[in-house]
Amino acid sequence: MNLDSKIPGGPMAQKWDRRRAEIRLVNPANKRKFEVIVVGSGLAGASAAATLGELGYRVKCFCFQDSARRAHSIAAQGGINAAKNYPNDGDSVQRLFYDTIKGGDFRAREANVHRLAEVSVNIIDQCVAQGVPFGREYGGLLANRSFGGAQVSRTFYARGATGQQLLLGAYQALSRQVGLGRVQMFARTEMLEIVVVNGHAKGVVVRDLVTGKITSHAADAVVLGTGGYGNAFYLSTNAQGCNATAVWRAWKKGAAFANPCFTQIHPTCIPVSGEHQSKLTLMSESLRNDGRCWAPKAKGDRRPPREIPEAERDYYLERMYPSYGNLAPRDIASRAAKRICDEGRGVGPGGRGVYLDFSDALARLGEATVRERYGNLFDMYHEITAEDACETPMRIYPAIHYVMGGLWVDYDLMSTLPGLFVIGEANFSDHGANRLGASALMQGLADGYFILPYTVGDYLATAKVKRPSADAAEFKQAEEEVHARVKRLLGVNGKRTVSEFHRRLGKILWENCGMARNAAGLRKALQEIPALREEFWKDVKAPGKNEELNQALECAGRVADFLELGELICRDALARDESCGCHFREEHQMEDGECRRDDANFAHVAAWEFQGEDRPPVRHAEPLVYEETHLATRSYK
Amino acid sequence: MNFILRIWRQKNAADEGRFIEVPARDITPEMSFLEMLDVVNDEVTKAGGDPVAFDHDCREGVCGACSLVINGEPHGPNAKATTCQTYMRSFRDGETITVEPFRARAFPVLKDLVTDRSAFDRIIQAGGFVSVNTGQAPDANTLPIGKDAAEKAFDSAACIGCGACVAACKNSSAMLFVGAKITHLGLLPQGQPERDRRALAMVAQMDAEKFGNCTNQYECQAVCPKEITVANIAQMNRDYLVASLKKLFAG
Ligand SMILES: Cc1cc2nc3c(=O)[nH]c(=O)nc-3n(C[C@H](O)[C@H](O)[C@H](O)COP(=O)(O)OP(=O)(O)OC[C@H]3O[C@@H](n4cnc5c(N)ncnc54)[C@H](O)[C@@H]3O)c2cc1C
Numbered sequence: 103m104n105l106d107s108k109i110p111g112g113p114m115a116q117k118w119d120r121r122r123a124e125i126r127l128v129n130p131a132n133k134r135k136f137e138v139i140v141v142g143s144g145l146a147g148a149s150a151a152a153t154l155g156e157l158g159y160r161v162k163c164f165c166f167q168d169s170a171r172r173a174h175s176i177a178a179q180g181g182i183n184a185a186k187n188y189p190n191d192g193d194s195v196q197r198l199f200y201d202t203i204k205g206g207d208f209r210a211r212e213a214n215v216h217r218l219a220e221v222s223v224n225i226i227d228q229c230v231a232q233g234v235p236f237g238r239e240y241g242g243l244l245a246n247r248s249f250g251g252a253q254v255s256r257t258f259y260a261r262g263a264t265g266q267q268l269l270l271g272a273y274q275a276l277s278r279q280v281g282l283g284r285v286q287m288f289a290r291t292e293m294l295e296i297v298v299v300n301g302h303a304k305g306v307v308v309r310d311l312v313t314g315k316i317t318s319h320a321a322d323a324v325v326l327g328t329g330g331y332g333n334a335f336y337l338s339t340n341a342q343g344c345n346a347t348a349v350w351r352a353w354k355k356g357a358a359f360a361n362p363c364f365t366q367i368h369p370t371c372i373p374v375s376g377e378h379q380s381k382l383t384l385m386s387e388s389l390r391n392d393g394r395c396w397a398p399k400a401k402g403d404r405r406p407p408r409e410i411p412e413a414e415r416d417y418y419l420e421r422m423y424p425s426y427g428n429l430a431p432r433d434i435a436s437r438a439a440k441r442i443c444d445e446g447r448g449v450g451p452g453g454r455g456v457y458l459d460f461s462d463a464l465a466r467l468g469e470a471t472v473r474e475r476y477g478n479l480f481d482m483y484h485e486i487t488a489e490d491a492c493e494t495p496m497r498i499y500p501a502i503h504y505v506m507g508g509l510w511v512d513y514d515l516m517s518t519l520p521g522l523f524v525i526g527e528a529n530f531s532d533h534g535a536n537r538l539g540a541s542a543l544m545q546g547l548a549d550g551y552f553i554l555p556y557t558v559g560d561y562l563a564t565a566k567v568k569r570p571s572a573d574a575a576e577f578k579q580a581e582e583e584v585h586a587r588v589k590r591l592l593g594v595n596g597k598r599t600v601s602e603f604h605r606r607l608g609k610i611l612w613e614n615c616g617m618a619r620n621a622a623g624l625r626k627a628l629q630e631i632p633a634l635r636e637e638f639w640k641d642v643k644a645p646g647k648n649e650e651l652n653q654a655l656e657c658a659g660r661v662a663d664f665l666e667l668g669e670l671i672c673r674d675a676l677a678r679d680e681s682c683g684c685h686f687r688e689e690h691q692m693e694d695g696e697c698r699r700d701d702a703n704f705a706h707v708a709a710w711e712f713q714g715e716d717r718p719p720v721r722h723a724e725p726l727v728y729e730e731t732h733l734a735t736r737s738y739k
Numbered sequence: 740m741n742f743i744l745r746i747w748r749q750k751n752a753a754d755e756g757r758f759i760e761v762p763a764r765d766i767t768p769e770m771s772f773l774e775m776l777d778v779v780n781d782e783v784t785k786a787g788g789d790p791v792a793f794d795h796d797c798r799e800g801v802c803g804a805c806s807l808v809i810n811g812e813p814h815g816p817n818a819k820a821t822t823c824q825t826y827m828r829s830f831r832d833g834e835t836i837t838v839e840p841f842r843a844r845a846f847p848v849l850k851d852l853v854t855d856r857s858a859f860d861r862i863i864q865a866g867g868f869v870s871v872n873t874g875q876a877p878d879a880n881t882l883p884i885g886k887d888a889a890e891k892a893f894d895s896a897a898c899i900g901c902g903a904c905v906a907a908c909k910n911s912s913a914m915l916f917v918g919a920k921i922t923h924l925g926l927l928p929q930g931q932p933e934r935d936r937r938a939l940a941m942v943a944q945m946d947a948e949k950f951g952n953c954t955n956q957y958e959c960q961a962v963c964p965k966e967i968t969v970a971n972i973a974q975m976n977r978d979y980l981v982a983s984l985k986k987l988f989a990g
């Protein structure tokens with residue numbers, strides 16, 4: 103497998119300029135002759151589809167929701183980073199670059215991250231021009247807040263609904279292109295197969311989720327912006343529909359899967375309340391600007407929080423990480439919360455929770471200001487827990503939130519399957535072993551607005567394989583595969599529901615491949631998951647038929663893929679015999695419980711290659727070369 | 740807790756549809772309304788039946804996918820909350836709960852509780868945007884916008900496009916939805932160049948989709964989970980009138 107990252111030569115700060123200068127262009131009249139398929143209408147997919155349409159390509163965009171506007175990006179809360187340095191507090195492209203590399207625990211590709219920091223400033227300009235109502239100061243200029251892992255304020259926000267406002271901006275840009283006839287939008291349509299012709303990705307097979315009709319679409323290039331696979335863990339902060347089907351199909355058709363075990367656990371989510379819970383709700387990291395994390399100093403202290411005197415509270419993040427305090431990065435803050443609860447100092451039902459307390463901020467700023475900043479988050483918290491965060495501290499606990507792993511891509515965002523590009527959370531490119539808050543929105547929009555539309559042009563200008571007809575044999579065969587899979591799912595007709603299997607898979611992953619991992623647990627998971635998968639194919643019940651709106655069938659297909667991906671996640675976690683970022687192997691820790699990286703053996707990207715259903719996948723390595731930064735031990739103390 | 744669901748079942752768009760009674764057993768007050776439906780669906784599935792179809796995704800009140808008319812009210816009994824943010828503690832143990840899809844001519848039922856709301860997308864496609872291509876934008880801070888204007892624009896932009904306003908209105912009017920977008924963009928300097936065009940195009944599309952007219956009952960505002968107010972409708976009417984007059988006099 104060829105893992106040529108195609109990083110341009112020259113100084114770090116000039117690589118992207120250089121690549122842009124080299125890229126071959128498609129002349130405007132020819133752009134109309136090219137068709138590009140974009141799967142996904144989240145920040146990455148919508149921004150890419152809109153921009154490709156503006157450039158003059160013919161675009162087809164797909165999403166499984168009933169409208170492009172409902173993609174999971176809509177739920178992002180806290181903000182988006184950019185190196186604007188508007189607050190004049192010392193930020194720069196270089197600093198955002200360094201913070202991201204360090205935040206990712208030196209497991210990301212420098213050149214990609216540098217480019218991300220460079221284009222971050224253009225994103226804010228673009229979004230403001232679209233009418234995104236970012237928060238502002240009284241003077242009319244844009245406001246910023248702080249996020250974890252940074253000592254500057256570089257996060258732009260629209261109250262606690264930044265993702266919603268950014269996505270609506272991209273959706274409106276996309277809608278404009280739909281109205282102009284340059285983009286054809288297919289909502290309620292799920293991609294179920296990638297079609298490969300002469301070694302290149304040249305189309306997709308999709309299922310109409312209303313009628314069940316299975317059809318083929320041919321194109322000159324295919325772009326996946328299909329989001330992350332955190333839902334493999336069942337309980338996560340992701341939307342219910344988030345899934346891995348598109349990337350999993352691509353993997354089986356030759357696209358390498360990079361760092362699948364790099365999954366992020368967010369420190370501040372509302373704790374689990376019961377068996378039938380279907381999701382966990384995030385409380386944005388922005389709350390840690392003004393909220394202080396604490397737990398009782400004494401084990402088993404069951405007094406209500408307000409009755410615990412100051413001296414008997416442990417503001418554990420401020421104690422352990424004095425220079426970043428409550429704004430320590432996510433992996434570190436999550437593990438700290440877990441440690442507190444493991445020590446028996448957790449609060450709330452089952453002792454799996456810590457406090458996030460706003461009383462200092464309320465005293466300092468007054469309730470009105472605090473509510474203006476976080477009102478909608480406090481409302482959400484109240485809906486779920488019936489408690490008011492202005493009166494009693496929030497209870498929070500870590501939950502699965504995001505995946506840094508994804509399909510491997512080169513500097514041009516192309517996977518190892520030529521013609522297949524991957525953007526947004528679906529690729530692995532920029533966050534290493536841990537993503538900093540407010541950087542996913544930045545990456546999704548950087549990919550979609552400013553990177554992919556250029557790099558895809560280079561492929562189109564030079565690709566030897568032309569767009570086939572959707573009647574070609576390869577399409578018929580792919581359609582057959584989809585029909586066969588659907589038939590198999592409906593045919594099991596067992597006794598257990600899809601959600602039961604999903605819940606069990608989630609439990610195996612959370613217990614053995616969650617916040618802390620070890621070889622014995624991972625080996626156990628690697629036995630349990632295939633056994634569960636076997637049981638699934640014997641005993642799952644997906645009722646109904648294909649030719650109708652059949653949500654149980656949709657879920658069954660997604661869970662079937664999670665049951666395979668879950669195994670790859672554990673396999674990768676076992677093979678990476680070091681700790682880094684979110685990947686915490688208990689065997690490799692410092693005396694103080696921090697990650698012990700092994701740069702001699704693991705300063706690389708692990709890229710897994712599919713070998714067929716009955717052979718184990720092969721692990722390849724793309725070495726990470728650090729030109730600009732030194733591999734240092736991360737410290738937030 | 741235990742409930743009886745009087746729930747709308749409809750095989751597909753062509754089917755007539757009817758209410759069916761289904762028990763919901765062993766429900767806890769902490770479950771959301773949709774989690775309660777999950778439990779019911781698991782039971783129905785195990786018993787060999789066809790689970791009830793309903794739209795949902797984020798389950799935290801922001802994607803606008805979930806809908807449902809619960810005991811006659813779009814998004815159920817609580818103000819400022821979507822169906823996915825409605826918890827079973829809001830219902831009485833033993834109660835019979837009526838669950839129906841959003842009903843409007845422009846939102847045909849596809850199956851059970853799932854409706855086709857793509858008319859909203861077509862209204863946005865007609866003009867609900869600022870025409871700026873990627874890469875054309877000036878530096879973001881070259882255009883100061885007063886904090887109040889930005890906050891007000893946000894209030895309108897907070898619309899999640901769920902369609903509860905349409906479902907609540909006896910005329911199935913979409914004016915709250917359309918007014919919110921017109922107001923959001925109209926409050927910002929970026930939205931000015933296309934302000935007239937936008938109002939004319941979006942209203943024309945709204946009419947083409949067969950949404951009804953507003954007769955000032957304010958039901959839409961009452962059910963809106965994002966507290967979009969009828970002031971947005973007034974703003975839409977003003978913008979539409981101004982744009983129409985300008986067009987008339989321009990000849
Ligand atoms: C609750 C929450 C809060 C967050 N807050 C922040 C934040 O404040 N700042 C930040 O930077 N990041 C945040 N994140 C992370 C960020 O929101 C996501 O990483 C990002 O939005 C992903 O965007 P995307 O475009 O890659 O994918 P998504 O938005 O997930 O979009 C995926 C798209 O692909 C489509 N799709 C998927 N599979 C298929 C298929 N098989 N066929 C057809 N279509 C398909 C879907 O329909 C959808 O349109 C948050 C995440 C969560 C869960």
Ligand code: FES
Binds near residue numbers: 798803805822824
């Ligand atoms: S499911 Fe997203 S708003 Fe209810």
